[in-house]
Amino acid sequence: MNTGTNRLYFIVIINMKIRCHQQDCSEKAITISYTTRVKNTTCKLNIPNVNGLCISVKVNPEECGNKKQSPPLEISIPPPPVRLVKNMSFEYYHDRLKCTWDSDVDVPDLGLYYWYVTVFLTIVLYISLSFMKIGECVINDTFHNKEMFYLFNGTYKGQPVNNTFRQNSSTYFVKLEKPKLTIQRIGQSLCFHTNFTVSEFGAHCYEKNYIYSKCDEVNHILDSVYKVDYDSSCKYRARVQIILSSRCGAGKSDLSDEVEYGENRDSNLPALLAGIIIPLMLSCFLIVSLVLLRR
Template structure:
């Protein structure tokens, strides 16, 4: 073993199995390994305890001659007697983390704490089933540990939980979408003002329908262009997705925006096939009515030939008689004139 100014260090190797559903440790349990270099045999770790733990610890002294790694020390930690909370959920936005949970047990003195580096901080903005944490460090943490404590049936109970960083629970603001027709294209434009993270962390999920056919498109740009079909109605919404490169989260869908109307491409021919026969039918009906009403004018009666000849014969007889009468009258007039002379 080195002496003098050399300081003895230990390599502590910890293999830890987190029990699944409060069962005994098995191959199905989640295994977590830590290796750390310490000046003494004391090592502190933040770990969840709600399902109990099975821990194996080995110590390996550095530069210590013939000293070898210690045999593993097996430690079993049973789960707490009761689980104080369940169904934990989180929403993060702008240095604000909202934590919510449910509980099946009555713990009037329930307390909620969270770890920051080596400090344990109490949540002061707390109400039933909810706590809001305001801190600038939240988005810089790689993982979060939470402690719930209280008294249950006269016994103190501690529940510790481990969850992902706050950036995996990002709740983004609701965007706005506008549609503009430019030439033969429709432009979907997203108005989004949330800029807490870099621009590369935001993706736009455009959900739109063309003639009731739904399409999806995820992209990083604030504007998306599609070909415009004037016979189709377009409906569109947009959702902001927090990129997996930065964490996880999303916004609510924007309000739906509509553009255009659905029209059948065969509608003109269909209308022509309906309207033209209908117009012809109406014209024919009107023509028949007018013809019936004015048939004597349009089609005057033609007298029978026998009647024509009869009229002609009668007219000829009348003409001869008139001539005879006229002649007799003339003769009488001449005789009268001669006698007077």
């Protein structure tokens, strides 16, 4: 093959493993795979490493006649010797992303890099954790629609260690403000009104989950506006929760404080009272009539 006129392309397949500590690179152990085509022997991918990696490199010649793809070169990279952080969680609110984590190891020089990838370049930023609360960081996020990567590095037992994690964009961790609910009677209906602060998402991104009870019977309704028929013999209790639509991300608010309207009454009470009062009144009238007749 004439390398002056023919081109070589490399296909790099990178797979994460389930049983990474056993270094199992079998097909059954593969959960996520990445495939890319490059024109040289250098390939850079944004990938997590905490579960170890199985790498398969194949040479796929083009414009080389009947040359076939080479057998794969299998490379196994073990996971880091220690997990520096675990149980990562996120809350996104008004262009601020709060991340928290736990750790079972003492790493005084723990540092955090985070980055996101655009069409044209990769933006890498660094946070010094020495000035922040242990197990917590706050990122001023103006790129909330980008998939994020987090790299924690530090020294453990004299050896440098890094853990790389991949997470969804911050719009999947939205924390909305707690709403306020009011109930208003209009004619023979009760209308539920919800007040909450609209954040940076459009109005079409918010849904309301009403949880209400009528005479202690609980109902769940997902709607933007809601009203129910009014029954004067029932007490109504209601709360509401704001949910970010799946079209815009994922997240929700805390439930509002409970609001009550009306009182529980026995629907048979009027008939029962009539059955008692009317005979009693007739008896009194009869007694008075008899007394007057004797006179």
